[in-house]
Amino acid sequence: MVEGDVAPQVQEDDDEEDDETEELPVEPPTEESHPGYEYIQQEGDTEAKIELGEQLYFDPRISETGTISCNTCHNVMEGGDDSRPTAMGVHGQTGPVNSPTVWNSGFHHTQFWDGRADTLADQAEGPIVADVEMGMPDHEAALDRVRAVDGYVEQYEEVYGDEVESDDPEDLVTLEHTVDAIAAYERTLVTPNSSYDQYVEGDADALTEQQLDGMESFQELGCQSCHSGPMFSGQWDDPESGEGVYQRHPTFEDNPQCEEYVEEYDLMENPGRAGVTDDEADEYMYKVPTLRNVEHTAPYMHTGEVPTLEEAVRVMATCQLDEEPSDEEVEDITAFLTSLTGEYPEQEMTRLPAPSGESMIPADADAEFEDIEEEPEEDTDQVEADGGDGIPGMTIATAVIALAIATATALVGYTRRLDE
Amino acid sequence: MVEGDVAPQVQEDDDEEDDETEELPVEPPTEESHPGYEYIQQEGDTEAKIELGEQLYFDPRISETGTISCNTCHNVMEGGDDSRPTAMGVHGQTGPVNSPTVWNSGFHHTQFWDGRADTLADQAEGPIVADVEMGMPDHEAALDRVRAVDGYVEQYEEVYGDEVESDDPEDLVTLEHTVDAIAAYERTLVTPNSSYDQYVEGDADALTEQQLDGMESFQELGCQSCHSGPMFSGQWDDPESGEGVYQRHPTFEDNPQCEEYVEEYDLMENPGRAGVTDDEADEYMYKVPTLRNVEHTAPYMHTGEVPTLEEAVRVMATCQLDEEPSDEEVEDITAFLTSLTGEYPEQEMTRLPAPSGESMIPADADAEFEDIEEEPEEDTDQVEADGGDGIPGMTIATAVIALAIATATALVGYTRRLDE
Numbered sequence: 001m002v003e004g005d006v007a008p009q010v011q012e013d014d015d016e017e018d019d020e021t022e023e024l025p026v027e028p029p030t031e032e033s034h035p036g037y038e039y040i041q042q043e044g045d046t047e048a049k050i051e052l053g054e055q056l057y058f059d060p061r062i063s064e065t066g067t068i069s070c071n072t073c074h075n076v077m078e079g080g081d082d083s084r085p086t087a088m089g090v091h092g093q094t095g096p097v098n099s100p101t102v103w104n105s106g107f108h109h110t111q112f113w114d115g116r117a118d119t120l121a122d123q124a125e126g127p128i129v130a131d132v133e134m135g136m137p138d139h140e141a142a143l144d145r146v147r148a149v150d151g152y153v154e155q156y157e158e159v160y161g162d163e164v165e166s167d168d169p170e171d172l173v174t175l176e177h178t179v180d181a182i183a184a185y186e187r188t189l190v191t192p193n194s195s196y197d198q199y200v201e202g203d204a205d206a207l208t209e210q211q212l213d214g215m216e217s218f219q220e221l222g223c224q225s226c227h228s229g230p231m232f233s234g235q236w237d238d239p240e241s242g243e244g245v246y247q248r249h250p251t252f253e254d255n256p257q258c259e260e261y262v263e264e265y266d267l268m269e270n271p272g273r274a275g276v277t278d279d280e281a282d283e284y285m286y287k288v289p290t291l292r293n294v295e296h297t298a299p300y301m302h303t304g305e306v307p308t309l310e311e312a313v314r315v316m317a318t319c320q321l322d323e324e325p326s327d328e329e330v331e332d333i334t335a336f337l338t339s340l341t342g343e344y345p346e347q348e349m350t351r352l353p354a355p356s357g358e359s360m361i362p363a364d365a366d367a368e369f370e371d372i373e374e375e376p377e378e379d380t381d382q383v384e385a386d387g388g389d390g391i392p393g394m395t396i397a398t399a400v401i402a403l404a405i406a407t408a409t410a411l412v413g414y415t416r417r418l419d420e
Numbered sequence: 421m422v423e424g425d426v427a428p429q430v431q432e433d434d435d436e437e438d439d440e441t442e443e444l445p446v447e448p449p450t451e452e453s454h455p456g457y458e459y460i461q462q463e464g465d466t467e468a469k470i471e472l473g474e475q476l477y478f479d480p481r482i483s484e485t486g487t488i489s490c491n492t493c494h495n496v497m498e499g500g501d502d503s504r505p506t507a508m509g510v511h512g513q514t515g516p517v518n519s520p521t522v523w524n525s526g527f528h529h530t531q532f533w534d535g536r537a538d539t540l541a542d543q544a545e546g547p548i549v550a551d552v553e554m555g556m557p558d559h560e561a562a563l564d565r566v567r568a569v570d571g572y573v574e575q576y577e578e579v580y581g582d583e584v585e586s587d588d589p590e591d592l593v594t595l596e597h598t599v600d601a602i603a604a605y606e607r608t609l610v611t612p613n614s615s616y617d618q619y620v621e622g623d624a625d626a627l628t629e630q631q632l633d634g635m636e637s638f639q640e641l642g643c644q645s646c647h648s649g650p651m652f653s654g655q656w657d658d659p660e661s662g663e664g665v666y667q668r669h670p671t672f673e674d675n676p677q678c679e680e681y682v683e684e685y686d687l688m689e690n691p692g693r694a695g696v697t698d699d700e701a702d703e704y705m706y707k708v709p710t711l712r713n714v715e716h717t718a719p720y721m722h723t724g725e726v727p728t729l730e731e732a733v734r735v736m737a738t739c740q741l742d743e744e745p746s747d748e749e750v751e752d753i754t755a756f757l758t759s760l761t762g763e764y765p766e767q768e769m770t771r772l773p774a775p776s777g778e779s780m781i782p783a784d785a786d787a788e789f790e791d792i793e794e795e796p797e798e799d800t801d802q803v804e805a806d807g808g809d810g811i812p813g814m815t816i817a818t819a820v821i822a823l824a825i826a827t828a829t830a831l832v833g834y835t836r837r838l839d840e
Contacts, residue, residue, distance in 0.1 A: 058497055061503050066504045078774060079774055083481050083779070084485070084486045088487045088786070092512035094786055295774075295776045295777045296776075298778050299781075304783075309777030348767070350769075354715075356715045356729075357758070361719075363724075363727070
């Protein structure tokens with residue numbers, strides 16, 4: 001764990017070749033390196049809880065179709081995301097924004113692009129019941145799937161049994177405990193010791209010449225005005241949970257080049273934080289995302305439509321800083337950003353506790369959009385009450401379309417070549 | 421590795437409590453226990469090749485939408501399957517048959533329910549380009565995704581470089597090498613030391629009284645006539661690759677109770693092996709599946725519509741053996757089958773090599789059924805040439821439906837509540 005000022009220092013080692021490096025070529029853009037797991041670890045993050053959280057994180061059986069887990073969209077075997085423009089959930093449906101990385105997400109001070117969850121635990125509640133993600137009709141239905149597995153119930157009892165003084169699965173396997181365990185696992189997903197960290201900790205040779213040039217350009221252009229702090233995601237002075245750093249994107253939408261980007265990458269299709277606060281001042285405001293491991297999270301932007309990191313640098317320079325970076329500057333900054341890739345910790349592959357001889361996924365789980373067809377009114381209300389996250393009043397049309405899709409999919413599925 | 425006759429013996433241990441067990445209560449149904457990895461390991465199954473195969477096995481980026489990997493339907497964190505009636509691939513499409521387990525699949529002497537692949541490597545070719553699974557338009561497109569990742573190319577070079585004497589990604593990242601590596605990984609998926617194995621190896625206490633009773637009923641009813649050998653999947657006398665054991669299912673379709681099962685569980689919806697051989701004699705013939713870890717692979721049968729293991733035992737006794745087992749027999753046999761659950765080996769979670777700063781999944785990967793719309797004639801021919809695995813002549817209709825789905829999905833996606 002690194003706190004406070006950690007000015008770059010010349011590494012004191014016995015390697016004679018390095019002894020001549022007396023001064024660092026440039027100042028690093030932040031004064032702290034990457035804090036470790038200890039920084040975000042919470043009391044009660046026991047091994048048993050982390051293991052339970054990991055199992056839940058990787059368990060697709062908690063989704064409507066049994067195919068989507070947290071890891072589907074936030075793949076820890078990759079850059080903590082899904083390599084896609086926007087996430088794909090049950091029935092091949094896609095959401096409107098790019099999946100943020102789960103790596104180092106424990107350091108964020110707010111969750112989701114629009115900051116509608118304060119904590120990792122709050123965040124984990126959403127996707128389970130989101131129609132375009134895990135698609136469960138409600139949280140109880142998801143918890144019932146978990147309760148059906150004896151192995152899970154035993155683990156919940158081990159982790160939470162003392163707290164609730166009960167061995168009733170209804171008391172043990174609650175939403176609160178479930179997201180608490182998932183968050184405990186997610187906090188362990190920390191990538192230390194990037195080249196940048198090594199540099200800040202005193203190894204002046206950890207960055208290439210191009211990366212150092214890129215670091216200078218990063219400062220000069222002003223990228224740090226938003227991407228500051230050890231996570232390169234904004235303020236970092238022990239903020240409260242829920243206090244994310246937001247920035248309007250695009251800021252300079254009238255810049256002609258930015259206008260083109262807005263058009264090409266659909267940058268203004270989504271209201272941003274205004275969708276949560278219903279406040280016009282929050283229109284197009286987005287959480288400043290971390291730049292840690294950013295080379296592994298293509299494609300970019302909240303719409304996920306920017307295909308390369310170089311292009312992302314161009315878009316940000318133009319739309320956020322009203323600058324026109326040279327090709328060399330873009331290449332250098334991109335090189336610098338790759339120095340933010342940390343070490344992914346080794347993990348044991350988890351085993352999901354299995355029910356004995358019983359089917360977990362109902363045979364009719366493939367009936368698409370069932371809940372919408374059954375409860376159109378209720379759904380519309382919910383959308384409205386949730387602060388305009390969707391477009392109300394489309395429910396009947398949606399049901400008709402849904403039925404068409406269900407029928408068409410069945411037909412197409414029947415006519416297509418099988419390979420299982 | 422266990423070969424030849426391994427008659428059950430009384431365990432020679434120092435535990436006084438066990439010393440009195442002089443004779444085993446019943447003979448086990450096979451004379452061999454579970455062979456180990458050594459039995460199926462092939463020359464050239466190096467650690468590097470196995471690691472590469474594991475990465476490819478877990479890599480969803482090789483699918484059209486970037487969401488489906490081998491592991492999606494054959495989840496090694498579960499019973500090696502997907503807990504679903506039938507597999508769900510790209511765009512939420514489902515196939516016609518239940519995903520078989522990947523655990524111990526290296527011991528099978530043919531692959532797929534209808535035996536249309538002789539080896540694990542042959543099997544791995546299919547799902548990559550199956551419309552209802554990974555959905556790539558052709559193998560080259562999948563290989564191009566792999567070639568785009570420098571880390572992969574380096575690993576192929578390490579594993580196959582000497583063989584091809586080239587460092588050209590086109591020569592290294594071939595379909596042959598890709599499925600060879602995946603098969604090498606799959607061969608490692610062996611679950612030894614089940615209670616049954618311990619029993620056969622001489623520990624008379626490894627099975628409960630009920631499991632022993634179940635073992636007797638298993639023999640008496642005749643389950644072993646198909647489920648013989650150490651894998652409980654038929655003949656086991658060093659058969660050639662491709663020589664699977666098939667059995668007509670249902671065999672006694674005229675049994676009134678079986679008629680009900682056929683109706684309820686759609687047991688005769690699919691032509692079985694006749695779909696491959698085009699021979700009427702092969703109608704409703706299916707590969708005899710392993711019973712190893714069967715308690716973890718619900719739901720059951722090739723249609724995946726039988727929800728519990730007990731019900732599966734009833735269906736098989738009725739439709740395959742023309743027997744009417746008592747409730748007690750069914751419960752006992754089910755208990756015996758749980759003794760076939762082995763130890764899942766611990767595995768390190770793999771890391772997928774990532775491209776630096778570049779999007780791997782094209783932004784238009786969500787345009788559904790693209791290839792069909794583009795090349796209707798060619799697809800129809802292909803289906804026909806493939807021996808009637810699909811229904812030809814539906815291509816134009818399919819394209820229209822596909823377009824409707826694509827449009828409808830876009831609309832629905834847009835109107836639905838977002839949670840990312």
